[in-house]
Amino acid sequence: MKIYKSLSEIQSDLADNKISCVELVEWYINRIDEAKRLNAFLEVFNTSALEKAKEVDAKLKTNTAGKLAGMVIALKDNLCYKGHNVSASSKILEGFESLYNATVVERLLAEDAIIIGRCNCDEFAMGSSNENSAFGNVLNPLDESRVPGGSSGGAAAAVAANLCLASLGTDTGGSIRQPASFCGVVGLKPTYGRVSRYGAIAYASSFDQIGPITNNVADAALIMEVIAGNDEYDSTVSSKLVPEYSKQIDTKPAKLRIAYIKDIIESEGLNPEIKAHIYSVIEKLKSEGHTVEAVEFPYLDYLVPVYYVLTTAEASSNLARYDGIGFGYRSKNATDLESTYKKSRAEGFGTEVKRRIMLGTFVLSSGYYDAYYSKGQKVRRLLQNKTNEILNNYDFIILPTTPGTAFKFGEHSADPIEMYLEDIFTVQANITGIPAISLPLGKHSNGLPFGIQVLTKHFAEAQLFAFSEYLMANYSNLPPSPSP
Numbered sequence: 001m002k003i004y005k006s007l008s009e010i011q012s013d014l015a016d017n018k019i020s021c022v023e024l025v026e027w028y029i030n031r032i033d034e035a036k037r038l039n040a041f042l043e044v045f046n047t048s049a050l051e052k053a054k055e056v057d058a059k060l061k062t063n064t065a066g067k068l069a070g071m072v073i074a075l076k077d078n079l080c081y082k083g084h085n086v087s088a089s090s091k092i093l094e095g096f097e098s099l100y101n102a103t104v105v106e107r108l109l110a111e112d113a114i115i116i117g118r119c120n121c122d123e124f125a126m127g128s129s130n131e132n133s134a135f136g137n138v139l140n141p142l143d144e145s146r147v148p149g150g151s152s153g154g155a156a157a158a159v160a161a162n163l164c165l166a167s168l169g170t171d172t173g174g175s176i177r178q179p180a181s182f183c184g185v186v187g188l189k190p191t192y193g194r195v196s197r198y199g200a201i202a203y204a205s206s207f208d209q210i211g212p213i214t215n216n217v218a219d220a221a222l223i224m225e226v227i228a229g230n231d232e233y234d235s236t237v238s239s240k241l242v243p244e245y246s247k248q249i250d251t252k253p254a255k256l257r258i259a260y261i262k263d264i265i266e267s268e269g270l271n272p273e274i275k276a277h278i279y280s281v282i283e284k285l286k287s288e289g290h291t292v293e294a295v296e297f298p299y300l301d302y303l304v305p306v307y308y309v310l311t312t313a314e315a316s317s318n319l320a321r322y323d324g325i326g327f328g329y330r331s332k333n334a335t336d337l338e339s340t341y342k343k344s345r346a347e348g349f350g351t352e353v354k355r356r357i358m359l360g361t362f363v364l365s366s367g368y369y370d371a372y373y374s375k376g377q378k379v380r381r382l383l384q385n386k387t388n389e390i391l392n393n394y395d396f397i398i399l400p401t402t403p404g405t406a407f408k409f410g411e412h413s414a415d416p417i418e419m420y421l422e423d424i425f426t427v428q429a430n431i432t433g434i435p436a437i438s439l440p441l442g443k444h445s446n447g448l449p450f451g452i453q454v455l456t457k458h459f460a461e462a463q464l465f466a467f468s469e470y471l472m473a474n475y476s477n478l479p480p481s482p483s484p
């Protein structure tokens with residue numbers, strides 16, 4: 001079978017009876033098996049995927065199939081799918097089976113997507129390299145000596161290695177966009193409140209969003225159209241109407257106003273080739289008559305600290321429920337209630353998760369609450385105001401997704417702060433709640449891809465998709481340009 005890179009190709013072959021959904025699913029199951037060494041999947045849902053494939057094949061015959069018919073999609077292992085295990089790649093959820101479908105899963109199934117399995121990730125979505133999974137590293141399919149990024153590392157690797165057509169990840173500080181950048185695929189973090197988080201295992205609730213990882217913009221737009229929108233189970237979801245994103249992606253953008261933050265592009269940690277590439281994108285945009293201007297954002301140094309103060313605070317609260325009683329793992333060494341809590345948590349959580357629970361508990365503790373948590377909230381407001389001010393004057397902000405290309409295993413794991421700094425360009429969108437996409441526009445001389453990131457106003461996904469489609473069509477493989 002040929003390698004499919006878009007849903008439209010699959011749907012056209014289904015319509016011409018060249019393939020069936022059952023054959024397609026069998027083909028993907030086989031590929032996943034052959035690519036086992038990548039460790040991208042924690043579990044393949046053979047039985048339910050094949051059942052669904054049969055159902056969709058029957059519906060196709062009667063012209064009653066949904067818009068995602070033929071889409072074979074994987075879930076990051078922190079999204080609940082009724083009757084299937086889910087673990088957030090943590091030992092503490094050992095053996096836990098979802099009791100209900102996440103809203104996104106319910107909506108995918110209703111449009112006849114086929115869910116093929118659950119993908120490895122950093123434990124509780126905490127990490128930038130997938131090295132924090134309790135179930136081992138995921139290899140980057142483009143260079144197996146390197147990380148796929150994180151925390152949705154398995155979900156991005158699976159799409160890049162054609163083990164599924166698309167996947168859903170979650171993004172709290174970059175976990176969709178950074179692995180998308182490292183694996184050469186498209187990753188979108190939607191506006192906070194665009195997609196229901198019901199049934200997503202929470203890390204930091206005021207930052208978390210679910211979004212698609214795909215080979216192209218059209219598939220991302222279509223998935224968003226299906227999963228976004230009001231949900232009575234999540235009060236933070238907006239009731240704003242969901243546009244038909246997929247029908248609007250071909251709108252050629254008018255003359256745009258685009259901002260870039262000079263301090264980001266000139267920042268010391270940014271790989272010089274990525275910098276040169278961003279400048280070449282900027283120059284080309286200008287040459288096509290768009291306004292592209294440098295803007296001030298004097299708060300770069302605050303992004304990562306604010307992110308880690310606030311997300312760890314939220315995590316310490318969200319993860320309090322894993323107490324050895326209600327879910328998954330319970331220590332066999334416990335003798336009473338208190339030791340059940342203590343030992344189950346001590347044995348069930350990994351090092352990074354424990355570090356964050358402790359840090360979060362500290363920033364929320366009575367003596368330090370004002371110094372850290374309250375202060376963090378105030379700085380978050382400041383960062384939001386400044387970002388919104390820029391976006392009141394410009395349609396988009398353009399920046400790199402990551403400071404470099406995929407790094408080697410172990411390269412940043414000795415020092416947590418060093419790893420946290422990997423998130424420098426992605427956390428702004430989560431701190432402020434705006435949508436952001438990573439597009440695989442760059443190719444480094446080391447052979448690895450890197451993403452260009454575009455940010456825009458709250459709920460402006462339709463414009464973001466149209467601009468992204470335009471960039472993907474016209475801005476791939478640009479020669480590097482020196483700083484202007």
Ligand code: GLN
Pocket residue numbers: 125126127128150151170171172173174175176203423
């Ligand atoms: N790398 C970031 C972190 O470790 C982002 C994680 C995420 O978006 N889930 O927290």
